[in-house]
Amino acid sequence: MSFISNLRPGGRHGLSSRETRDPIGLAVAAVNRLAQSELIDRVGLRKQAEHAVYSTTRNGFRVATAAGRTFARAGRRTAGARPATAASRGVFDLTPTDDEAMLLDVVRELATEVLRPAASAADEACAPPAEVLAAAQDVGLPVLGVPEELGGIMEERSATAGALVAEALAQGDMGLAVATLAPGAVATAIGLWGTEAQQQTYLPAFTDSSGPGVPAAALTLAEPTVLFDPFELATTALRDDDGFVLDGVKSAVVRGAEAELFVVAAMLDGIPALFLVESGTDGLEVEADPSMGVRAAALSRLHLTGVRVGEDALLGDTDGIAYAECVRLSRLAWCALAVGTGQAVLDYVKGYVNGREAFGEPISHRQSVAFMVADMAIEVQAMRLLTWKAASRATRGQDFAREVGLARQLCTEKGMRIGLDGVQLLGGHGFVKEHPVERWYRDLRAVGVMEGAVLV
The missing domain is CATH 1.20.140.10 (Butyryl-CoA Dehydrogenase, subunit A, domain 3)
Structure with missing residues (x-):
């Protein structure tokens, strides 16, 4: 059975749509789509198009983040929820459950038939193909860690399923695996530590199949410092009357040029904490940051200069427990x-x-x-x-x-x-x-x- 036959019906293909984009982001999207078109092979422009994509991402840029969708503040009408922990079976048994085995079969086929053939070109272009991202969305990877009550696909906490899926995807290509798993990392974080209001506001964008598609989103902990320690961050969050002010630089941001939502790690009163930051917020700038490996994930740097967020942007607690679990x-x-x-x-x-x-x-x-x-x-x-x-x-x-x-x-x-x-x-x-x-x-x-x- 081919991979396509296993996709969920009604799945949406392509990246999430936006009403407005900055010129650099629009140019990057344009050359990426051009490089993925079969037309350029017929007219003999394949090498030129690939060079354009590579140069765009390699040479770097630093511009304001693109204005993404407006996340519905009213949110869905269901109550918030946390993923339920699985019961112990009383024996040391790492055999996947029936549900995990079924999911794993589909993901392995995705890795073999979609990720592996696209890996070399994606590594060269420093960007994941739209077809790969769409296939991952159709399988349900972005909502793997979201509770079923909130539109996810797992009844219980799915760290084991998540690990099995990540392993299977990496057999296709690690860079593309990171690119496809990045939105789900943000959705999982909101499911684990988000308040009811945060879950109602942001999770419908990941779970609603009738919407414009799953948003590009990034969990940003790393910073461009030597011997980086995730518990000693240079990025800071200062309290003010309206919420918090974030300053710092984050690195290894997956698909940062097109991300619509960031989970940013920053020091708050000497303790690391997580914050939800929407793209387009004043003071956010993104810069290309191609790396030695994992190049298909389109890594970039995120500059935060006086970024103001509300009190409701804090994700999790202020004592570092949620942050430590996140790491x-x-x-x-x-x-x-x-x-x-x-x-x-x-x-x-x-x-x-x-x-x-x-x-x-x-x-x-x-x-x-x-x-x-x-x-x-x-x-x-x-x-x-x-x-x-x-x-x-x-x-x-x-x-x-x-x-x-x-x-x-x-x-x-x-x-x-x-x-x-x-x-x-x-x-x-x-x-x-x-x-x-x-x-x-x-x-x-x-x-x-x-x-x-x-x-x-």
Whole structure:
């Protein structure tokens, strides 16, 4: 069965519409759409169009964020809700439930049939194709962490399902996985820590299939500082009579040029906190910030200069508990992405060493090669088990700080090693873009330095 047959009926394709956009944002959208058109192949302009997209995102710009939709302050008429924690089964069992297995089958097909073929061009263009984003929306990824009472698709808290989905998507491509999961990270954060008014105001934009489409949204924790510590932020939030004033710079903002809603981390009275900031707010500027890896996520920097938000913009508490959980859930998501990309490297390398011959036999017959592949398989499985265990504890509402710390340390160290060994085993082929291992190696290096962006 093809992936398309599994999509939800009535799904909307394409990015969310806007009534107004800034000139730079309009230009970026225009060249992206041009590069994705089949017409340019017929008229022989493919290379020129790709160069235009690459130059637009690579050279950088710094302009005011685009004016997005007006989020309905009246909101939906249902009461607020929190995702229910799953009950413990009393045994150590990481087997996915029937619902998780069904979801996983669809997501794996999405990764194989949609993400993997589009990955190389998206990495080169530093932007995700509209078709990939639309397919992810049709599957329901943006509302994976939203309670069913508020229009989501899960009855219980879905950290485990989120980790499984992130792992499966990363086997297609980590950059595109981040781009497709970013709106859901914001929706999940609002579902977990938002007030009833915040849930009624913002979640309908993610869950209403009759609306203009899921908004681009970004969870922004990271900052462009050396040895960044997510609990010691340079971005500040100062109280005033009307609410808060935000100042600082955030980095690794997914699809920042077109985002309509940001969750921004800032220090409030010496304690990190989260704030909801709508695009188009005075004092917001976005700047392209292409990276070594995860390039398909269209990363950018967000400059906040005297950005004023109301008291109702505070997401979660002021004592840092919600923020600490946000950091851990984000790190858990990055661990899952590392597992998926590591599995992609392993699968590709196994086929390569079995098919590549030297001196009359496959190179996999040499012990040095066979042992290296075996070590990669062991490390991927260890990463997976630690990540799944942390996710299962989060799903049940138990403390998972230790487990996610262990998983992140292992995924950071072994993930980079798997990427390096993948390049090494391919020899000269590992150094060229004809084979995807060089891209996966670059992506895996992001696991230890990225904060935020995705959430399970």
